[in-house]
Amino acid sequence: xxxxxxxxxxxxxxxxxxxAFGTGLAIALFVGTLLLLGAGHDxxxxxxxxxxxxxxxxxxxxxxxxxxxxLGLAGLAVAIAGSMGLWNIGAEGQIMxxxxxxxxxxRIGGDWPGLVLITMxxxxxxxxxxxxxxxxxxxxxxLGVNEIITTLMLNEVAIRLVxxxxxxxxxxxxxxxxPLAPMLPDQARLPTLFSRAHFGLLIAAAVIIIASVAVRxxxxxxxxxxxxxSESTARYSGISLPKKVLxxxxxxxAVAGLAGGVELAGTADRLTETISNGFGFAGIIVAALAxxxxxxxxxxxxxxxxxxxxxxxIQTLGVSSSVSTILQAFVLFGAIGAxxxxxxxxxxxxxxxxxxEEAKS
Amino acid sequence: xxxxxxIGLLFATVSFGALLYLAALGELLxxxxxxxxLGVEGMMAIGAVTAFIAGVEFQNPWLALxxxxxxxxxxxxVHGFFTVGLGAEQVVSGLSLxxxxxxxxxxxxxxxxxxxxxxxxxxxxxxxxxxxxxxxPILFNQAPIVYLALLSGIAVSLxxxxxxxxxxxxxxxxxxxxxxxxxxxxxxxxxAAVAAGGALAGASGxxxxxxxxxxxxxxxxxxxxxxxxxxxxxxxxxxxRVGWGALLFGGTLALKPRLQTFGVDFSPIILSMLPYILTxxxxxxxxxxxxxxxxxxxxxxxxxxxxxxx
Numbered sequence: 009x010x011x012x013x014x015x016x017x018x019x020x021x022x023x024x025x026x027x028a029f030g031t032g033l034a035i036a037l038f039v040g041t042l043l044l045l046g047a048g049h050d051x052x053x054x055x056x057x058x059x060x061x062x063x064x065x066x067x068x069x070x071x072x073x074x075x076x077x078x079l080g081l082a083g084l085a086v087a088i089a090g091s092m093g094l095w096n097i098g099a100e101g102q103i104m105x106x107x108x109x110x111x112x113x114x115r116i117g118g119d120w121p122g123l124v125l126i127t128m129x130x131x132x133x134x135x136x137x138x139x140x141x142x143x144x145x146x147x148x149x150x151l152g153v154n155e156i157i158t159t160l161m162l163n164e165v166a167i168r169l170v171x172x173x174x175x176x177x178x179x180x181x182x183x184x185x186x187p188l189a190p191m192l193p194d195q196a197r198l199p200t201l202f203s204r205a206h207f208g209l210l211i212a213a214a215v216i217i218i219a220s221v222a223v224r225x226x227x228x229x230x231x232x233x234x235x236x237x238s239e240s241t242a243r244y245s246g247i248s249l250p251k252k253v254l255x256x257x258x259x260x261x262a263v264a265g266l267a268g269g270v271e272l273a274g275t276a277d278r279l280t281e282t283i284s285n286g287f288g289f290a291g292i293i294v295a296a297l298a299x300x301x302x303x304x305x306x307x308x309x310x311x312x313x314x315x316x317x318x319x320x321x322i323q324t325l326g327v328s329s330s331v332s333t334i335l336q337a338f339v340l341f342g343a344i345g346a347x348x349x350x351x352x353x354x355x356x357x358x359x360x361x362x363x364x365e366e367a368k369s
Numbered sequence: 370x371x372x373x374x375x376i377g378l379l380f381a382t383v384s385f386g387a388l389l390y391l392a393a394l395g396e397l398l399x400x401x402x403x404x405x406x407l408g409v410e411g412m413m414a415i416g417a418v419t420a421f422i423a424g425v426e427f428q429n430p431w432l433a434l435x436x437x438x439x440x441x442x443x444x445x446x447v448h449g450f451f452t453v454g455l456g457a458e459q460v461v462s463g464l465s466l467x468x469x470x471x472x473x474x475x476x477x478x479x480x481x482x483x484x485x486x487x488x489x490x491x492x493x494x495x496x497x498x499x500x501x502x503x504x505x506p507i508l509f510n511q512a513p514i515v516y517l518a519l520l521s522g523i524a525v526s527l528x529x530x531x532x533x534x535x536x537x538x539x540x541x542x543x544x545x546x547x548x549x550x551x552x553x554x555x556x557x558x559x560x561a562a563v564a565a566g567g568a569l570a571g572a573s574g575x576x577x578x579x580x581x582x583x584x585x586x587x588x589x590x591x592x593x594x595x596x597x598x599x600x601x602x603x604x605x606x607x608x609x610r611v612g613w614g615a616l617l618f619g620g621t622l623a624l625k626p627r628l629q630t631f632g633v634d635f636s637p638i639i640l641s642m643l644p645y646i647l648t649x650x651x652x653x654x655x656x657x658x659x660x661x662x663x664x665x666x667x668x669x670x671x672x673x674x675x676x677x678x679x
Contacts, residue, residue, distance in 0.1 A: 164642070330472045332472075
């Protein structure tokens with residue numbers, strides 16, 4: 009019996025990753041068409057609406073770009089850790105810690121001049137995310153504790169911290185007892201560039217470019233990538249792994265924190281439980297689709313942002329938001345699968361003894 | 370605090386404990402075989418919604434439970450296909466599975482939101498045992514899934530510790546290549562463990578909508594899948610310890626809505642952080658101890674296995 013087998017290609021397929029994303033989109037479109045037909049909708053009308061709402065005109069682009077900003081920064085955070093073979097699953101919580109930091113500065117500095125206030129908010133956001141990542145970073149660097157689980161647990165702690173703040177100490181006295189934090193003062197908002205696109209776009213672009221250059225072209229980045237590909241090589245070449253792990257994970261948390269600060273000052277009017285809205289988890293997926301390369305994060309975040317915004321827009325046509333969630337999942341699985349096939353080729357094993365079990369029977 | 374409210378608290382502790390235990394046992398099985406599945410929340414949601422729908426359509430709670438378990442196993446197999454079959458990153462695939470499960474559950478359950486349940490798993494009557502003071506209402510008045518959770522815990526424990534299958538399963542999670550050399554199919558073992566884990570997560574979800582809150586609403590799983598992931602670590606990958614941990618974490622879930630009625634001035638939100646903080650502490654303790662003795666974590670956890678790369 010012939011059995012399919014995966015074997016490593018000497019070279020990944022050229023253009024494999026765009027191809028992977030495209031395959032994901034195609035699979036999602038196909039499954040989405042079935043789901044939409046099943047719910048009695050006209051798929052063509054829905055898809056054209058999705059496109060119009062996300063990429064159809066400058067206003068749509070603005071909304072999509074605003075979404076791509078937190079996705080890109082979160083993706084970058086994960087990719088920085090990923091360049092070294094570390095998993096930061098805690099971007100979701102670090103985004104919230106960043107938003108808490110920024111909201112705290114906005115509370116105490118309501119009468120500061122706008123530029124000072126916003127700068128301090130973003131600094132606090134970076135600090136908030138970095139602090140939340142510090143524990144997992146130290147634990148991983150000093151004790152070898154798996155960072156996947158520690159960062160994952162801290163997500164759940166951070167969301168509850170936000171809930172506690174807006175149900176308690178930070179509850180708006182004018183909110184008629186609703187658990188809502190007060191609105192940000194006007195000078196705490198990021199300025200807009202065009203339509204509704206805010207200044208965070210430039211911040212995210214700058215940070216992504218700096219990080220890409222740092223990882224790709226500096227000695228620091230070179231050491232990082234060596235440590236990511238082989239621990240023993242890194243050790244032989246005298247790279248201090250614990251120190252590297254510590255700085256990289258804290259840096260990763262700081263970038264995610266920045267995403268929270270930018271999201272708060274750019275898009276949200278106030279600190280809410282949904283300030284992160286799954287951006288941290290989406291960031292993991294963005295980074296994975298970008299093959300953990302900081303330079304690839306921007307393009308993936310833009311496409312993913314368009315899918316999300318397009319998905320939201322069709323709710324006004326009576327399509328349940330679950331359809332867009334399912335579409336996202338299919339983009340992901342399609343891309344994961346296609347990503348594997350861009351690195352591996354399928355061959356058919358012939359011969360009877362392809363596995364020991366078969367050899368026995 | 371009076372006797373009745375304390376009994377209520379302990380009753381809820383046991384039932385939430387069973388809920389968490391089922392899902393955590395499933396995760397434990399998958400992790401023991403070397404597959405980290407972060408899709409527990411999604412599998413629970415699928416179990417919850419399919420159980421509720423089947424209950425409404427067929428009016429048979431046991432059929433509903435079976436359908437929920439099959440659905441959970443089916444969804445888990447998506448993760449199995451990508452991570453075990455194709456060797457994709459387990460973290461990414463698992464998180465995607467959560468998104469897929471939550472989305473599918475919302476889509477399937479759209480027409481069932483707020484409907485009265487068609488079938489419920491009613492508490493088991495244990496005769497005289499149920500009439501005992503304290504013990505009766507707390508332990509012998511629970512829904513049947515609670516006892517099934519206990520049985521599953523014992524079964525998983527026995528299978529892992531004293532059967533050839535369990536040995537092979539653990540070997541697949543410790544060293545895939547030597548398992549392969551010993552003539553076991555690593556792929557088969559891992560796929561089976563992931564699917565069985567999905568079935569248990571599905572049963573856990575079914576317990577929610579067939580008994581605890583016999584209704585369907587989006588978000589009914591409320592992050593409990595993540596607690597289950599934490600529990601496996603908290604219990605150091607041992608079914609019995611995971612069981613005690615489930616009672617402890619179940620206690621925090623049970624206590625949360627009762628804090629105010631007990632007159633305790635403590636934020637229920639801060640209380641709900643407790644399972645995660647405890648898990649972090651345990652994780653630290655485990656790794657400090659790991660300097661003297663081997664870590665309880667399966668050595669090959671999270672690693673894909675491709676025969677030609679060994």
